[in-house]
Amino acid sequence: MQNEFVPLFYGFHFYLFGLIALASALMFVTRKSPVAAALWLVQTMFALAALYVMMDAQFVGVMQILVYAGAIMVVFLFVIMLLNLGHPSEISDIRGKWGRVIAGLFGIALLAEIGAASRNALVPALQLPQAPTDGAINGTAGVIGPIAGPMFKEYLLAFELTSVLLLVAVIGAVVLGKKSSNAR
Amino acid sequence: MTHVALFALDATSQMDPTTGVFLIASVIKMIAIFTLVMVGVAYTTFAERRISAWIQDRHGPNRVGPLGLFQVLADGVKNLMKEETYPGDANLTLFILAPAIAFIPAMLTWAVIPFASPLPTPWGRIDMVVADLPVGFLFTLAISSIGVYGLALAGWSSNNKYALLGGLRASAQMISYEIAMGMSTVCVLLLSGNVHLTEIIKQQSTMGWNVFLLSIAFFLFLIAAFAETNRVPFDLPEAESELIAGYHTEYSAMKFSMFPISEYAGMITASAMLVTLFFGGWDIPFTQWDNTGEFTVLKTLLTFASFAVKTLFWVFFYIWIRWTLPRFRYDQLMSLGWKVMLPIALAYVTVIATLVLALDMAGLPRDWRFGGAMFAVNAVLVVLLFFVLDRGRIVSPAYSRLDKAAVARLRAVTAARAALTTGEGA
Secondary structure, eight states, X not given: OOXXXXXXXXXXXXXXXXXXXXXXXXXXXXXXXXXXXXXXXXXXXXXXXXXXXXXXXXXXHHHIIIIIIIIIHHHHHHHHHHHTOOOHHHHOOOOXXXXXXXXXXXXXXXXXXXXXXXXXXXXXXXXXXXXXOHHHHSSTTGGGHHHHHHHHTTXXXXXXXXXXXXXXXXXXXXXXXXXXXXXX | OHHHHHHOOOGGGGSOOOHHHHHHXXXXXXXXXXXXXXXXXXXXXXHHHHHHHHHTTOOOSOOSSGGGTTHHHHHHHHHHHSOOOOOTTSOHHHHHHHHHHHHHHHHHGGGGOOOSSOEEETTEEEOSSSOOOTTHHHXXXXXXXXXXXXXXXXXXXXXXXXXXXXXXHHHHHHHHHHHHHHHHHHHHHHHHSSOOHHHHHHHHHHHOOHHHHSHHHHHHHHHHHHHHTTOTTSOGGGOHHHHTTXXXXXXXXXXHHHHHHHHHHHHHHHHHHHHHHHSOTTOOTTOSTTTSSOOOHHHHHHHHHHHHHHHHHHHHHHHHHHTTSOOOOHHHHHHIIXXXXXXXXXXXXXXHHHHHHHHHHTTOOXXXXXXXXXXXXXXXXHHIIIIIIITTOSSOGGGSOOOHHHHHHHHHHHHHHHHHHHHHHO
């Protein structure tokens, strides 16, 4: 499938999904209804997953959907629905004019920093993603091989410690939840 | 001559196709699969009504056309012609969007399921799968995990307390059973060493079907698949005895119809996944003819028939269960998912990982001998789990056998009552 259309194909989809991601992220921070905001965030995650797949990271792309869109955001939505929050205008946490101005200034500063960094000689120039190579896909364990190998061999200790940390957080949440219900 | 031309194509037929052929073939496959699944959905609804009638000793719909086969057309026309109603306080955007969000994931999984052996054509070899993704299996898990949005949003946007309860139940149930489902399939990945569905089918054709090698994982996946598709005994999101119709209470006409359509599409998809992961996909049992040698048109047709028969059996199984078992109680549902299936799945992953490691260290080649050893261990494990450890306690205490003390107490009470009644009568 290697011919002259491939760069054009990838360029087009990079900009398409990039624009979708940016537009939905903007919608996400500007919506007043929490359910609408959550759904725009899901949309952003789908666009990001598409970008990961284009960068030959199919595993990361699928995990983005499976973990973030499919599990975390569903729980978010579940909590929002369970609390059954009132009318959007009453519960919005978008704060007055000054709050928006300050937040906007921070946003512009961050954009300027990214722009400066991308022009810096120390950072390699920004490049569009390349077409996937067959080597990454046809390894011994397919696309998950290059991730599974380092995770369970070189960085096994770090990986296990992280999982213990998460377990501690879960147990902590349960203990805190129990305490408040016992206090009455 | 035509026979030879049909079954012995020239050397180009075994090569990779060019970009143009690939695109055209993909479009044809998409249309074919979509049409097949949609017709399948229509006739599964019909099959459900006829089979339920058969199970309950009734006739079922048999008036429209021969054997009632045109009933699905009549139902379709009826649903399209009916008036659409919208609840006054509904969130209209999401209310209209939700049926579509429910339907799309149910169909999307078909993109990665291989349904026959590759087809040789004069323009190169065409894989009989719409998109042969290298992350195939994870893609199916990801897509099934977003299926819950349609149900949850339908429940919330209707602005109706029964619909909201249905939507909440749907999301709680699907998140719970997704974990057990993911854990049960870890064993499949341990054996195949890859997430590519084509590789998983290849592994089963050399070592034997996973249903024998990973029996307990199969049972867990089967139960989780029922819960993920919200079928009886896991249909609490639309439990009509408590929630009117659950998340689709406020829907009418075609928008309502989209929910059953997505449920049946999900059922067919789950059956196809079950076949791919545990019943060898398009593999034909008891022969290596379909897996070795050159691909031919005949092989493609027969492997497709094999895949279709296995999938339709599991669709029938879904219907059979629906008209046999009653619905779970909500606490039973949660305790089955979290307290029974998740620990069993975790323990089973450990057992299978140890077993695979031990057999590899013993130097067993990965063919029928490896499969045979796995099958022997699994037979023991299944007997242990279902006949020794469980003894009728699988769901919750409500279903369990009573212990001896409780039986003695109940008998004493009954005897005392009987004595009292006879005393009064005398």
